[in-house]
Structures are given as C-alpha cells and as structure tokens.
Amino acid sequence: MSKPLTIGVLSRESGVNLETIRFYERSGLLPAPQRSAAGYRHYQAMDVRRLRFIRRGRELGFSLEEIRSLLDLAAHPESPCASADQMVREHLDTIEARIRDLQNMQAELNKIAGCQSGHAEHCRLLEALDSRDCCA
Template identity: 60%
Template sequence: MRELSTKQLADASGVNGETIRYYERIGLLPEPPRTGNGYRRYGQDAVTRLGFIRRARELGFALDDIRSLLELAAHPDAPCRDADALVQRQLAAVEARIRDLQALQAALQSLAGCNSTAAAHCRLLEALDQRDCPDCRH
C-alpha cells in the first residue's frame, strides 16, 4: 500500500492540510505513523475517512455528530436508529434555516424597488434607521 504525505492526502481527499491536522488534533482522524524526520505518512484508510468526513460536513453535520457517525460506521452491525436520529435532527435544522432564509428574502423584497431619487428617502436606508419613506410606495 502506498503511503501519502499530508499534501498528497489533501489532494486525494479534497480536504486541506491544515484541516487534516485539525481533525487529527480533535481525534476525528487517527494520528498517522511518522517517518524518522517527523513527516506524517497516511494510508488509503485516511483518504476514505476524510471523504466520509467531508461529505458529512457538506450535509451540514457538526463535528460531534460526525464523530458519532464514524463510530456507527465502525460497527456495521449496530442499529441505524442513532444515525437516523442524527439525520432527522439535521433535516429539522435545515428546514428551520430555509424558513429563516425565506423570511429574509421577503424582507429584502419589501425593500427592493425604491423609486426615491434621494438617499435621504431610500427605502433600505430608512428601514435600517427605522424611518418611513414618504416618496416610496410600500
């Protein structure tokens, strides 16, 4: 099996070197063996694990959740209910963010399209100052 340097692992996994070292410090990635001069040497298992972590991060999972998912993945005969609970919680958080973003979108849409010719009556600036624009149609 070919061993990889941190840079090679970063290239193979799509995770930058600083993040790899951080994941080692917090225990998400096992500390690899080192060469005589102290360089880290990784195996294919590190590429696979970092891919798992990267995909979990892309789905928005917190590092503690990823730690739990890695533990579950290490025990393939364990019941899936814990993983399902994590995904249900993550889905609820995403749905809440979507609602928040929709509210933000509506607020911005209500501020767009001001017809005032002067910044003194700009709908956005007045909303930020909590004033009413007499020249704008609301």
C-alpha cells in the same frame, strides 16, 4: 500494506486542505499517522476514505461532534442506526427552519428593493431598518 501517502497526496486524494487535515488530527477525528524517521506523516488509503467521509458530512452541514458519532457508528456496522436517523431528522428540521427564515428575509427584501429615491433620507432599506415609514 500499501505504500504510505504524504500529507500532500492525502490532501489531493481526499479534497481536504492540509491545515484542515492537521486540525482533524489534533481534534481526534483522524488518527495520528505513522511518522517516518525524518518525522514526516505517513497516511494510508483508509485515511483518504475517512477524510472523504468527514468532508461529505461537513458538506451536509453536520457538526464535528455529529461526524464523530457517525464515524463511531460506521466503525460498528452491527450497531442499530436509529441514532443516525434521528440525527438526520433533527438536521432536516433545522434546515427547514433556516429555509423558512431565508424565504421570510427574501420576501422582506423584495418589498424594499427597487428604491427610486436619490437620497438616503428616503432610502427604503434605511427606513425599514429604522422602522420609519415616510416613503411607503
């Protein structure tokens, strides 16, 4: 067995901050660590790997419940990965919808950008928000 890691070392090695590590423990995403006689948490190298997995999943936008499912799937390598593929496809659909929404927002903001009015009375943004059309 390798030398146990402190929570500070685990944080540095995994790129996950201390409070998030504690949260993941409370939520069951990270197993409760062994404790020293003084009560200090002692982690193992596999905890670093697990936290990196969780962090990467979060970076890709997966929810904690989705990550929980993926961790379970990873723990059973003989299982089919159809559920993971379905999760990816659903996630892609959501992201594509968000991109479309952001592009629509960008187009609308481009229409009202560059207001030359010196007064709020004729501000393009305020007009757009208030559905006014006095300075088109």
